[in-house]
Amino acid sequence: MNLYRSLLWWLALAVLGAFAWSVFSQDLGDVVVRFRGLTYTTTLAYFVLAWGLAWFLIWALWWLLQLPLRAWRRHARQQARNRLVSGLEALHQGRWARAESLLAKAADDAELRTPALLGARRAAASHGDVEAAARHQAALLAHDHPAGVLEQATRLAELQRHDEVLEALSGLTGPLPPRALVLQAQAMAARGRAHEAQAQLNALRREQALPADQLSALELQLAAAALEQAPQADVLLQRWQAHPQRLQLAPSVADAFAHRAVALGLEAQGVQALADALDAQWEPAFVSRYGRLPVAREIARLPRAEAWMAAHANDPALLVALAQLCFQQQLWGKAEDYLHRALAQGAGAEAWEWLGHVWTAQNDSARAALAYANALRVSRDEPPLSLSGRTLREQIADQAVAEQRNEHGIPLLPR
Incomplete structure (x- = not known):
């Protein structure tokens, strides 16, 4: 490429020289210079040549003088x-x-x-x-003002000083770089402006500012935060309906909507949304939260949760959630059976604590104290104390594992 460019340059010089010669060859002209009583006479062509040579010599001298500096x-x-x-x-x-x-x-x-x-x-x-x-x-x-502002915003974000992060980034002009967009979105979500931060997700996708899994996690975080920050019921419903179905069926987003809906008096919609999300994507952590939803009136959560037993009969989180729902309806015996089964399937301190609540509600202080003690021991990674009063049949029933089959109806071995 450089050879081609050089060749074009020399061809251009040749054409220019030929044109100059065609102009000067017909009449070389005269140039007369008088200085301090001296008179110099020459042709125009020689004068131009001498002028160019003089400038070349001056440039060459200047180039030589700059060599040490360069x-x-x-x-x-x-x-x-x-x-x-x-x-x-x-x-x-x-x-x-x-x-x-x-x-x-x-x-x-x-x-x-x-x-x-x-x-x-x-x-x-x-x-x-x-x-x-x-x-x-x-x-x-x-x-470098943009680089300095971005570094300062990163440091402030690490210190959880979100207001200062937003203030620092406001000093940048023009489109924000991808890293600044991420910092701004996280700061806005932390300051109660997650709904505004969601508008930046398209720019983050376009700029590929985060890996796909991190961008998905940020999208879920902003969606859940926007629902949690909804000030009124109508705003909450508007934001919920604006979310695509894949976000509505994400348990973390549905859980945020459910808890905010319960707080704003939309209990039925909140419970339904979380149950639908668990139908689509089973998450034991959010099953427990389904059982702990603080609804003021019962909305038939227990039958919906019992329907999940067909596919998740041995899930400790579901068994504890069922026990919580039975406790709310004062079904003490049923709640106790679910908790014993949950403990047999590996449930932890939460199951022991709820077992203590069940026995306290039945005025059985001795066994309630033992259950609370076991909750404390399990939380400290200590072995629980054994319970008395459980018959062999009941112990076998607690340990029993429900049969599971694949899509072809073939029984599966228990995990």
Whole structure:
């Protein structure tokens, strides 16, 4: 490519020379120069040639005079690059003092100042030199305002100072870089503006600012936060209906909607949404939250939860949730059976605590105290005390595992 460009340049010069000769060959012209009593006479062609030669000599002299300065600059730039490379290697190796020293010196080169100051600030912060870190940050802001603001916003986000993050990012002009968009979205969600932050998801996808799994997690986080922050029932319903079905069937989003709906008097819609999400995607952690929903009136949650027993009969979280729902309806015996079965299937301290609640409600203080003690022991990773009064048939029933079949009807071995 360079050879082709050079050839075009020389061809252009040849054409220009031929054109100049065709103009001057017919009449070379006369040029007369008088200076201090002396008279110089020559042709126009020679005068132009002499003028060009004089400028070439002046340029060549200037180029020769600058050679030492250019050599020194080239040496200084190479030395700065070597310091930058060595400083980044030291930063990666955890040699903070050496990294800061090398990177601070590399920052003397204007072309390398931004990455060098970024590394120097991180090195100073890593070995606890707050004053040096602040000095490098101030120099970065003075040299490269966007990079300095972005680094400052990152540091403030790590300190959970969300208002200051938003204030710092507001100083950037033009489209925000992908990293700034992520920081702004997270800060807005933390300050009760998750609904506004959701508008940035399309830009984050377009810029590929996060890996697909992290972007999906952020989308779920913002959707759940926007529902939790809804101030009124109509706003909550509007935001819920604006979400696509894949978000409505995500247990974490449906759980956020359910709890906010219960708080705003939309108990039936909240319970239905969480149950539908669990039908689509089974999550034991949210099954427990389904059983603990603080509804003011019963909305037939128990039959819906018992229907899940066909597919998840041995899930401890579901058994505990069923016990909680039975407890709310004062079905003490049924709640106790579910809790014994949950404990046999590996439930932890929560099941023992609810067993204590059940026995307390039946005025059985001795067994309730034992259940509460076991809840405390299990939470400390200590073995629980054995219960008395359970017959062999009841113990076998607790340990029994429901038969499970695949889509072809063939029984599966228990896990």
